[in-house]
Amino acid sequence: MALKALLWDVDGTLAETERDGHRPAFNRAFADAGLPLQWSQQEYDRWLSISGGHERIAAQLAQLQGAEPEASLVAALQGAKQEHYRQLVEQGALSLRPGVEALLREAAQAGLLQVIVTTSGRGAVAALLDQLLGPLQQVFAFWICGEDVQRKKPDPEAYQLACSRLTTSPQSVDTAEVLVIEDSANGLAAARAAGLRAVVSLSHYGAEAVLADPCGAAAVVSELGPEGQVLLGPPCQGHGLTLSYLQALLP
Ligand SMILES: [Mg+2]
Numbered sequence: 001m002a003l004k005a006l007l008w009d010v011d012g013t014l015a016e017t018e019r020d021g022h023r024p025a026f027n028r029a030f031a032d033a034g035l036p037l038q039w040s041q042q043e044y045d046r047w048l049s050i051s052g053g054h055e056r057i058a059a060q061l062a063q064l065q066g067a068e069p070e071a072s073l074v075a076a077l078q079g080a081k082q083e084h085y086r087q088l089v090e091q092g093a094l095s096l097r098p099g100v101e102a103l104l105r106e107a108a109q110a111g112l113l114q115v116i117v118t119t120s121g122r123g124a125v126a127a128l129l130d131q132l133l134g135p136l137q138q139v140f141a142f143w144i145c146g147e148d149v150q151r152k153k154p155d156p157e158a159y160q161l162a163c164s165r166l167t168t169s170p171q172s173v174d175t176a177e178v179l180v181i182e183d184s185a186n187g188l189a190a191a192r193a194a195g196l197r198a199v200v201s202l203s204h205y206g207a208e209a210v211l212a213d214p215c216g217a218a219a220v221v222s223e224l225g226p227e228g229q230v231l232l233g234p235p236c237q238g239h240g241l242t243l244s245y246l247q248a249l250l251p
Contacts, residue, residue, distance in 0.1 A: 001250045003243075004177040005166055006107050007159065007196070008140075010118040010125055012183035012203035015094045015132060018048060019204045024093070025084035026057070029077050037064065041204075048205055051119070051152045051186060054078045086127045096132050097201070099225020099241060106243045108139040113171060116143035117162045117180070119152035141169075154186040159194035179218070179246055185209035192216045199249060202231070218249040 011017040023044045030037040037060060039047060050056045057077045061069035088094070107114055118125060122145040129137040142165060149157040159180065166173040180191040180198035184206035191198040192215060200210050200220045211231070214220050219233025226240035236245050 001177060003112060003179055003247045003250055004171065004173045005113040005115065005179070006103075006246070007115050007117045007162055007178060007180045007191075009180070009182045009184075009187045010116060010128065011120055012206050013097070013181055013187075013201060014100055015096055015128065016204050017094060017128065018044070021085055021088050021094050021128075022053070022081075025081045025088055026053070028084040029080035032080055033073075033077060035064070045205055045208075051154075052146075053081060057081070082121065082123060085124055089124075089127045089131045092131070094128065094132065097203075098223045099201075099228055101133075101136065103224055103243060103246075104133075104136060104139050110243060112243075113141045113166065113169070113173060114139050115162050115166070116140050116145070117158050118144070119146045119149060119158050121146050154189035154193070156190050156193035159191050159196055163194060163196070177250070179249060181224075182206075183210075185213065185215075188215060188217055197249060199233075199246060201228070219245075 008014065019041060023039055023041065027038050047056050047060065050059050054074060058069055058074045061074065104114065116125065122143070125143060125145055144158045144162045146152065148161060151157045163175050163178065166178065175195055178196055180196050182188050182191055182198050182200050183203035188198050188200055188210060197218045200214070200217045201224050202210060202220065202222055210220060214232055217232065220231045221241055222229040222231060224241050228241035230236050234248060238244050
């Protein structure tokens with residue numbers, strides 16, 4: 001079967017956004033508000049189990065204050081955090097993970113449809129793609145973002161929405177011809193629940209949970225590109241984790 005579409009997660013997959021972007025942005029927002037909160041890399045791992053920045057701030061404030069936080073404070077912190085994230089991205093705090101740019105180009109040259117499927121906000125995605133990809137972001141046929149769905153990953157809604165657009169596209173892509181690239185257990189669960197094949201490129205925060213339960217991943221790799229190692233799944237026959245490796249993951 002020929003691979004016709006790649007569905008890309010954003011956070012942790014394109015770049016280490018959680019470690020180098022979102023976490024410091026939360027900390028800057030907390031500091032601005034005079035709150036005695038600074039999430040270390042290790043501590044942030046725990047807060048990441050709560051999906052969504054708004055929800056994460058609310059849970060942290062509830063713990064700090066011993067009561068439900070005021071909605072206005074949560075909203076203000078989330079707004080400040082989003083602005084700090086955009087600034088961090090524009091200041092060059094983030095870079096593409098290995099192999100990502102080469103695979104985007106290779107897949108585009110091979111005529112594959114490429115789609116962004118994230119449940120992060122569209123503004124954060126736009127800032128990141130502008131900074132890290134520039135004109136190369138045109139390889140994406142469309143984006144599914146947090147604003148497009150009711151439920152965040154691990155719910156399959158974002159992937160189901162992407163699939164419904166692909167199957168009705170002029171190329172009429174079947175879900176069996178699709179491969180998802182994710183970095184986390186939540187993302188993998190979302191893809192699998194939508195009936196999709198997924199390869200996991202382990203990220204700083206995603207690795208531990210995925211390795212503990214790789215629940216149906218077609219492959220788990222350390223990273224994409226020439227230095228990528230296959231940790232689970234079919235061995236790589238060629239030179240590095242390129243499009244031909246991903247193609248071989250389809251039956
Ligand atoms: Mg991710």
